[in-house]
Amino acid sequence: MRAYGRRKVLALAAGLLAAVTACSGDARPAPSTPAAATSTPSKSPEPPAVTQAEAAEEFAAYIRTDDLLRNVPGDFQGRLLQVQDITTGGQWQLIQAAYLSSGYTPPRHQWGSPTFYVPRFDEGAGSPWFSVLVTRDDAPTLLTFVKFDRWRLSSAAELLPGQELPPIELDDEGYATAVAADDKSVTISPQFIGPVHASVAETGKAGVTDGLLAAGPYTTEVAEQIAERRESAKSDGFSYDSIFSADNFPVYALRTEDGGALIQYSLSRTTSTQTKTAEDDYIPVPDSARWAISSPVLRRSLKLTETHQYATAVPPLTKPAPAPVIAHDGALTRASGQ
Numbered sequence: 001m002r003a004y005g006r007r008k009v010l011a012l013a014a015g016l017l018a019a020v021t022a023c024s025g026d027a028r029p030a031p032s033t034p035a036a037a038t039s040t041p042s043k044s045p046e047p048p049a050v051t052q053a054e055a056a057e058e059f060a061a062y063i064r065t066d067d068l069l070r071n072v073p074g075d076f077q078g079r080l081l082q083v084q085d086i087t088t089g090g091q092w093q094l095i096q097a098a099y100l101s102s103g104y105t106p107p108r109h110q111w112g113s114p115t116f117y118v119p120r121f122d123e124g125a126g127s128p129w130f131s132v133l134v135t136r137d138d139a140p141t142l143l144t145f146v147k148f149d150r151w152r153l154s155s156a157a158e159l160l161p162g163q164e165l166p167p168i169e170l171d172d173e174g175y176a177t178a179v180a181a182d183d184k185s186v187t188i189s190p191q192f193i194g195p196v197h198a199s200v201a202e203t204g205k206a207g208v209t210d211g212l213l214a215a216g217p218y219t220t221e222v223a224e225q226i227a228e229r230r231e232s233a234k235s236d237g238f239s240y241d242s243i244f245s246a247d248n249f250p251v252y253a254l255r256t257e258d259g260g261a262l263i264q265y266s267l268s269r270t271t272s273t274q275t276k277t278a279e280d281d282y283i284p285v286p287d288s289a290r291w292a293i294s295s296p297v298l299r300r301s302l303k304l305t306e307t308h309q310y311a312t313a314v315p316p317l318t319k320p321a322p323a324p325v326i327a328h329d330g331a332l333t334r335a336s337g338q
Helices: 005-023 052-071 076-086 089-101 190-206 220-235
Strands: 115-117 129-136 139-147 151-159 238-245 252-255 261-275 301-314 325-337
Touching: 052 076, 052 115, 052 129, 052 139, 052 151, 076 089, 076 151, 089 151, 089 301, 089 325, 129 151, 129 252, 139 325, 151 261, 151 301, 190 220, 190 238, 190 261, 190 301, 220 238
Parallel strands: none
Antiparallel strands: 115 129, 129 139, 139 151, 151 325, 238 261, 252 261, 261 301, 301 325
């Protein structure tokens, strides 16, 4: 998050305040037109760029290919290239790490019956996408697929214990509505959700973004953990820091029935530990990183990079409240040191 800087976060907070002020001001409502005055019949909606049937076909094709790649031995590099063909963004990083950390034998998934949320995009839309809520390995999981040259899995996050997907707004034909990146009708615009989350995860209740996200294990508790580990490392003769960043990960948002948004996004977390005293103060390598670093300890430095994917239910601006993180998945995706 440091890359965004404090001024960027302050600007974000000011922008949110301005949005609240604009919505609560004395702007005049547009004059209403009597229904009887409308003589032109309404046009039928244009055919969507992605149909529900196409979404179902692409999801089925993905789980068949994913299962095949996980079940076929040998040709390690070839399998990874095929995995890259069906994934993108944070999912490529996570699934690549799943293969590398398991000796190219990641566990096969068990899938339940899917529920599709397909936004109604116009024909020619640049990168249409759709989401699927499905039980994966006994855990309700929200997946999102995006189309570039082909359909690829971009995001997957498991619903947290006790959480449910908020009701998604659907039109008469069952299609969802995508929320624009700069939408100002919600308490956190989709384009700002990553930087806001990164700030809360680093600074917790001490930062300017306090109160925008609900407290919990993936927000304020992470900040507390970082502060505790920084102090512990200092007393042991090390320097420690952990930084979150939204990088260039895509963001997907669906309109909910209450006027809010269900936003799916990713963050990277980079944790660095360095020795500050004699070289015999070794840095232990955690078990989760031993697939990338064979040595149990390092003399000088350790750098761990994690990829995390989330789904957060953001309230409408008319009913402001801290936005809860309702789904998450993540893992260590890179490790290095000396």
